[in-house]
Amino acid sequence: MRIGIDFDNTIVCYDGVFHAAALERGLIPAHLSRDKNSVRDYLNGAGRADAFTELQGYVYGARMELASPYPGFADFVATAGKAGHELFIVSHKTRTPIRGPQHDLHAAARGFLAARGLVGLGSDQIDPGNLFFALTKEDKVARAALLRCDVFIDDLPEIFALPGFPAGMRCILFDPEGQFAAAARGGKLHLCSSWTEISAELCHAHV
Template identity: 70%
Template sequence: MRIGIDFDNTIACYDGVFHAAALERGLIPPDLDRGKNSVRDHLNGSGRKDDFTELQGHVYGARMDLVSPYPGFAEFVATARAAGHALFVVSHKTRTPLRGPPHDLHGAARGFLLSIGLAGEGPTQIAPEGVYFELTKEAKIARAATLACDVFIDDLPEILLMPGFPQGMQRILFDPEDRLAEAAATAGPQSLLRRTSWPAITAELLHEPA
């Protein structure tokens, strides 16, 4: 089986990360809720939308050390690779931030995967040459098609439902906050299989207990 996997908010978990980075930069009060949306809404609501845009570039470029993979993802990789499945990371992001220092966002994401041992030459890792960062959503979908993935896993319904998404490719919607049930239910003929954790995806695809 050939499995394509999105990166941001599918592999990389940013829970509390934007809050911590914003506190470091003196952008928010310490008692603000730790969610990314709370940080965004606070800055946007106080007329500092550009500060949030720059904060995103700072996190994705310079502070990936604050980020962790979602629970169970490393076990999924090891189990899938041990069973002989091919894994690919296929994501889209700009090369450099829209504001702030010109960090190499693609390099930072690759470095994250390597630094925590998810990517490498080992038999239970994702091969570095199987990691792709594209500049647009359309190029991301085209890459998944070129790789002939049997399955694609993403946290965004709009990606899985985009025109041009390859027919016959199984679509798994990763929904760790359990808030996309309606989107999955109303997907129509392009059905989405919604799962809320990596252990649940492991059980679905690899027939391992969740």
């Protein structure tokens, strides 16, 4: 099975990261809730939307060491390898931030994966040649189609609805916060709240 996987908020968990980075830069009060949306809403409400845009570039470029893979992802990679599945990371990510210092966001993402031992030539790693960073969401969908993925895993429901998304590709919506149950009900999306659940769904019968 060929499995395509999104990167940000699917592999990478940013819980507390935007809060820590915003505090570091003196953008928010310490008592603010630690989730990303609270940081965004605070800055937007203060008329500082551009500061949040720049903060995103800072986190995704210079401070990826603050982030972590979601629990169970490394085990999923190893289990999928043993089951004979081929994994591809297909992400929508600009090369450099929209605002602020021009970090290479693609290099930062590759560095994150390498530093955590998730990419390499081992059976429990993702082949470095299977990493793809598309500049637009449409290019991301086109890449997944070109790779002939049997399954695609993403945290954004709208990706699966984009024109060109292959009709026969199985859609797994990664939803650790339980945000999309209503949106997915009765549709083609299969919700999973953890990588342990995804592993059981895709690998259990093959191991």
